[in-house]
Amino acid sequence: xxxxxxxxxxxxxxxxxxxxxxxxxxxxxxxxxxxxxxxxxxxxxxxxxxxxxxxxxxxxxxxxxxxxxxxxxxxxxxxxxxxxxxxxxxxxxxxxxxxxxxxxxxxxxxxxxxxxxxxxxxxxxxxxxxxxxxxxxxxxxxxxxxxxxxxxxxxxxxxxxxxxxxxxxxxxxxxxxxxxxxxxxxxxxxxxxxxxxxxxxxxxxxxxxxxxxxxxxxxxxxxxxxxxxxxxxxxxxxxxxxxxxxxxxxxxxxxxxx
Numbered sequence: 041x042x043x044x045x046x047x048x049x050x051x052x053x054x055x056x057x058x059x060x061x062x063x064x065x066x067x068x069x070x071x072x073x074x075x076x077x078x079x080x081x082x083x084x085x086x087x088x089x090x091x092x093x094x095x096x097x098x099x100x101x102x103x104x105x106x107x108x109x110x111x112x113x114x115x116x117x118x119x120x121x122x123x124x125x126x127x128x129x130x131x132x133x134x135x136x137x138x139x140x141x142x143x144x145x146x147x148x149x150x151x152x153x154x155x156x157x158x159x160x161x162x163x164x165x166x167x168x169x170x171x172x173x174x175x176x177x178x179x180x181x182x183x184x185x186x187x188x189x190x191x192x193x194x195x196x197x198x199x200x201x202x203x204x205x206x207x208x209x210x211x212x213x214x215x216x217x218x219x220x221x222x223x224x225x226x227x228x229x230x231x232x233x234x235x236x237x238x239x240x241x242x243x244x245x246x247x248x249x250x251x252x253x254x255x256x257x258x259x260x261x262x263x264x265x266x267x268x269x270x271x272x273x274x275x276x277x278x279x280x281x282x283x284x285x286x287x288x289x290x291x292x293x294x295x296x297x298x
Contacts, residue, residue, distance in 0.1 A: 077134035133168025218250030
């Protein structure tokens with residue numbers, strides 16, 4: 041049984057003390073593919089170092105996270121564009137709009153999001169979208185920037201069924217993580233109605249650990265816990281969840297397996 045973690049920040053300092061052991065735990069748990077979204081210029085070197093150390097397991101993306109969009113965002117985007125020109129990235133991400141922490145740079149966040157969608161189209165790469173307290177704003181931008189061939193995933197999806205159906209109609213995936221295991225999250229009812237062909241699994245490690253680790257550091261080895269919960273909701277086997285969601289992930293990120 042092969043699983044994939046479509047969104048995990050394994051290069052962050054929370055893993056400095058046991059990063060190698062943590063990745064071994066993930067591989068031992070069947071999580072053979074771990075996709076690394078970038079944050080900003082400061083995260084590029086540790087992300088690429090990790091991907092270089094674990095080729096075939098850790099797959100880097102390139103993008104500017106919305107919470108890192110400040111007054112100097114154009115310089116940051118030049119860095120993103122430079123690295124995308126070098127090649128070797130599986131997606132443009134993590135990009136989007138975040139209005140939870142601050143609305144100070146909302147105009148710049150929207151512009152950075154639009155520019156990075158266009159970069160993704162230019163490089164024929166999918167986009168990985170962050171939507172925290174910003175679902176209407178993000179949906180508006182995606183609709184306006186939609187071009188033939190644009191693909192992607194709404195990372196850490198926590199919207200309603202109507203929003204989920206719109207996303208899947210566009211041909212995008214829903215990234216489902218540990219929140220699925222939280223009681224009263226409301227996500228279970230949405231996942232039940234969405235076909236497996238539109239779902240991929242993620243941890244967002246080190247954040248949002250699933251039950252029974254809620255509130256603790258998350259890691260990619262916990263993907264099976266999310267898969268088990270999804271199997272329970274769908275009334276199917278974890279093997280079926282693994283087969284379909286992993287295929288979806290490998291297809292989205294154009295991952296070549298040996």
